[in-house]
Amino acid sequence: MSFPPPEDGIIRGGSGAQLSVDYVVDVGQPDGKGRALLDVRDQHTNRNGHLHGGIIAMLLDAACGFTASMRLGEGDALTPLVTVQLNISFVGEVEKGQRVIAVGHYTGGGRKIAHIHGELADGTGRVVATAMGVFRKITPRGTT
Amino acid sequence: MSFPPPEDGIIRGGSGAQLSVDYVVDVGQPDGKGRALLDVRDQHTNRNGHLHGGIIAMLLDAACGFTASMRLGEGDALTPLVTVQLNISFVGEVEKGQRVIAVGHYTGGGRKIAHIHGELADGTGRVVATAMGVFRKITPRGTT
């Protein structure tokens, strides 16, 4: 079920949700960190007109998940996995019109489990949210 | 900035993100708990064809946030607030075609802070994800 990442490392529309929310995944950087980018538009805002917490969660889940997928994958392949737990701290707010980027950072784990920290920042580098997640590799027959 | 809930307690398209993702909020139940409902379609799925973790987070944030908003509001009004921290445990998976419902439950707090637990279940009542969040009331001039 593993699959190689695209040559340029850019994934668009990799799932129904990604297609609908319209964020871009970048797994092509040499630092081995997954990234998710979004240009914040009306469809991403909450009642206060800021980037919605659920969209923030989605971007951090993607960035952290792809970081885990690269780390747990054999060779250069992306390994299928599930999010076990994801914790998000909402530190600041973002208005529409901004570009935000989420980055994952591997902090430890084993052969099947990866602990990942994530950070979502706006175009000026200001941190908007941080995350701490646990991801688990899925094996073909789901035996573990 | 507080506002009364709609007469039937149903909120549709209350924000750009809600309109786009197309979930329904219910703040009209007598138990004082906020709810968020979604009929899972292609636009809500992850790479494995299941309900995306980011959408799960969005529904739990909404259900828990509205629960906090009712609790922290004076009288019957919904109080504006921000999510401070939201933790999500992914317990199971949901296929498209199912209806899921997230419910918030107040566990404690004070005049400005509310601690809320959330649970998202599928149509059969099976728990798919649980959440633990902290929400903070926004005051008019943002003085606190």
Added chain:
Amino acid sequence: MSFPPPEDGIIRGGSGAQLSVDYVVDVGQPDGKGRALLDVRDQHTNRNGHLHGGIIAMLLDAACGFTASMRLGEGDALTPLVTVQLNISFVGEVEKGQRVIAVGHYTGGGRKIAHIHGELADGTGRVVATAMGVFRKITPRGTT
């Protein structure tokens, strides 16, 4: 490495930390939930004279961990496991002189992973803290 629980279900001094902090574990209740009890004394207080957050974490880790251990164990045995992630919401405070009790509640999982919610209350049943944890079974050779 699994071991049967004691006949009366009460574990005292099961580890160096438990012996030092002096809490009691109860795995003998018919509801299958692990519990940890503590009589709050000076040695358990923080700078403000209330029960220390670290002790609260220890009690919730124990209650949730033993709940997971019973659930993941085969038959009636307690299975060795590790805490993968533990999230704690501090809802209230407790003075010394009170007895507190932490209880774990299984919310889902698989053969090796358990998701557990926990609640710590004082003698009057008032909730002081809640928790959400993930626990993983340790296999003999640590191969997974």
Added chain:
Amino acid sequence: MSFPPPEDGIIRGGSGAQLSVDYVVDVGQPDGKGRALLDVRDQHTNRNGHLHGGIIAMLLDAACGFTASMRLGEGDALTPLVTVQLNISFVGEVEKGQRVIAVGHYTGGGRKIAHIHGELADGTGRVVATAMGVFRKITPRGTT
């Protein structure tokens, strides 16, 4: 209720729990980060003979809490505060005989709320656990 830190920045026995568990707090480093140090002995171990998760939580709570206290304090004073939520990822294990150190890192917040990340490492710098916490300043009359 604020108080100045000790001249050398070292706090021993600042609370009943600290005295009993016997860890040392360091708030005297020029980077403005709080630290908690412990020499792991029998009294700190879990059933498997490793550093107990509850003690790990206590050290991270202390390191993150003092980091928040310095940040939210006016001038050089340490401000009294409470832990609102603390999430811990258990990445590795530590045997007794080792010295561990927890460090807090401010990631954002406002006048009354601080978001802090924490990391606990062993003597070789290997990360054993990470944390993400929210802390809230206590005002004299508890009015907020």
